[in-house]
Amino acid sequence: MTLPVETFFLNPDHQGTLQSQIQQMIAQGILSGRFQPGEKLPSTRKLATHLSVSRITVTLAYTELLSNDYLTSRGRSGYYVSRNAPAPPSFTPTPNGPDAVDWNKAIGQRFSGGQTPSKPQDWAKYRYPFIYGQADPTLFDHANWRLCALQALGQRDFTPLTTDYYDQDDPQLIEFIARHTLPRRGISARPEQILITLGAQNALWLTAQVLLTQRRKAAFEDPCYHALRDILSQSRCHLAPVRVDQAGLPPEAIPPDTDVVFTTPSHQCPTNGTMPMDRRRALLERCREMDTLIVEDDYEFEMSFLKPPSPALKSLDTDGRVIYVGSFSKSLFPGLRLGYLVGSEPFIREARALRASVLRHPPGHIQRTAAYFLSLGHYDALIRRMGTALHERREIMQAAIEENGLQIAGQGAYGGSSYWMRAPEHVNTRHLAQSLQAKGVLIEPGESFFGGDGKPQHFYRLAYSSIPAGRIAEGIKLVASEIKSS
Template identity: 40%
Template sequence: MSARTDPAIWSGLFRISADSGQTLQAQIRQAIVAAILDRQIAASMPLPSCRILAEKLGVARGTVVLAFQQLVDQGFLIAKERRGHFVNPEVLASPSRIKDAGTREKEDTIDWKARRRIAASDMPEPTKQENWIKSAYPFVYGQFDPALFPTAEWRECNRMALAVLEIRNWAADMVDRDDPLLIEQIQARLLPRRGIFANPDEIIVTLGAQHALYMLATLLMSKGSQVAMEDPGYPDARSIFKLAGARVSPVRVDDEGIDPSAIPAGSDFVFVTPNHHCPTMVALSQERRDQLIADAEKHDRIIIEDGYDSQLVDDAPQQALRGQDRSGRVVYVGSLSKTLAPGLRLGYIVASAGLISELRALRRFMLRHPPANNQRAVALFLSLGHHEALVRRLSTAFAERRKRLTDAVNTFLPEWSLADTPGGTSVWLEGPRGTNSAMLAEMAAARGVLIEPGARFFDQPERNPHFLRLGISSIALQHIEQGIRELAFAAGHRSAAA
């Protein structure tokens, strides 16, 4: 950035008045501090010189010099020789606002909570583990392992997407369409793995599975809609349906998955994760799959199927409900997060052409279409066989990690019940009665072990504090056993403290 800054951009930051009860120097300091604390001045942006600012404000240059010097002494500004004055980066990095006797905070005079029409901020918050990559034992779900990420292959595909001819393919506004190559690759390479065969007009690309669920809820649900879903189940899906005005009915899950006979009468929708249940990872039995589809036809229900953790190679892969459906009642939601990268935010919906057409119309008003350059890069990644190679590599690595984790839990946490299910990227644990996994998570984090309390997966979290989920996608194989040792130590101390 140039060392010379147009003084006109500072006009809105300074309100200097000779009639104020404060000195001119204090008013200048107050305006600069307020702008710094409100993050209106970037660390890379030099302030105007003392001479220019003095001319603009109509004050003596010495007044500005003294104001700047005091702000340097207080740590708000730093002076760089022959470059000018800059905001101290430490102030911008501080999590809390630094107060100055002469500063006033802006008052928010609008009660936004009272004006809102949906209670998004009242929904349960996601688990936040921003520094998981620095943790010694990150048993976190939904993250990637940098050691397994196909860096060279991904770079190759991005370079290919930036070729002149490729840019012409994706740079234009596609309005409500998707990259045809990506649709083709989803159709030919991803869906058949789960027994789904679809036409191009039955597929739409989304910004991940959550975006897909939000669009479906927005389009199909309203106040009074009733959604039956697994309990425990995917917490963000539960929140999305509630935000749409639907009433969510929890349905128990056992070692065969959701029990169709327990779905309440009058349910308009059923949300399921049949191949790997969220969060227990159990698979829905074939008998219950048949019953679920038969009941949907009988009671005029729509089944929303989330292909949760289903892209990895299973020893005995099951056909998706969408592949078994013959009436068009099953809507399939897929994602590339668990195999390629969660930060990529690409997923898809497979459904009847009529529904996909409506979803395209809705998506156009939300974001038109997901970034076309990302779509083309992923399409190339799929077409070159990189994704299939990655899936095989991840499946092998995760199978080894799951075995190591299961053995370690059985050895060091024998009082915990473990859902030993094949496939998937996490393991579900039930602790002894009296266990508080939220408290355990805090104590484990102090020992470098990151775990996820399981209460949030239940419709009534307060009744289920003794469950937890351990992810295996981001922890190296050689760290698993020691991580469980540390977790067992934390659990022992937690019990002693209780």
């Protein structure tokens, strides 16, 4: 029996090539049991005409399926579903009834319901996406990243691609971080003092798990990165939020019985405040007196396009009490999920063991691809290109904000990719965001950055990392108009 050509159709939303889509379409038909062993497929000419693609595209898809034993060829007769093709399940799944388990009693600890907000997955479809932390496809170096990924897939890199590192990391990536990335922040570290993580958030989680217990106290900035507050709450330690000012975390406000301080001195999240050098030294001195550890999240230092950034807090540390968190997810793309921890060897040893028990290590192919992208100079070229574009967008946004009478609550002294904004006190920016979204404008309400009761509801964040320069002024005008009508 020949399968009817009408049963084959292309998915317009498929992201891959036409060849891969045809290959996937046939493989799924076989795996689902719709195409049975021995059934004949339409000829390459007939299927190509039906799908409006070239015949060579169909031929290549058939050839790939032939090599994987999904199809077999019978001389001049054509292509057939192979007798050796993977068999579909021999059972019919039955729908599940209601759970007999009372999950309210069964769940011992809850991790849902945190304060980290979700962003629209289709943010790129909005005309004015003033949202933070997403990659701009017009700035990213697709071509060289693809080449580095292919290089990492080569025979020469078979071992780093396939090996189980257990609790170790790609030595090439570690070497680059130690010899190139950290010295730019004034930090000197040995390989034994560096651990690769799945982004900065994973680094913060590992740190909290290693350092905090139910009897210990963590001081952190208020407002702060929402995920950090969730991580600290889940650790069940005592929480001590410290309200920041224009210069970041005030050392004198840290409670004297604090065990660990979490801070973003170079670029406070979300207010963008930069901690001056005298305050950094004061923070180190106060923590030395209290015998307190410091976790420095240096998440956006690469975005310092106005002037060189101040040395990292870790570079001023002579006691080994600062644990440094870095990330490539912000500067490359968030889906990369690649960051790193730098700290004293006893701490890194425990963090390494914990990481191994949870996920062993980040994928070797991702680590080696990033190592090539960094070491071949593509990363520094990308940062320069991003800095130029963000500088232009910042100037346009600054002018538009001033022209429309909006109020800036905080901006980065060295650059960055966003403005921390203050609306009139009667404006609830969560409602403002909802009404603006209907007009194609995405902003970030500021309420979730604050902790405790009585959270301010009139703050919001405007990022310029993912919006074209030509749309910024028009988008800011819409924001201002909506605020005035609130």
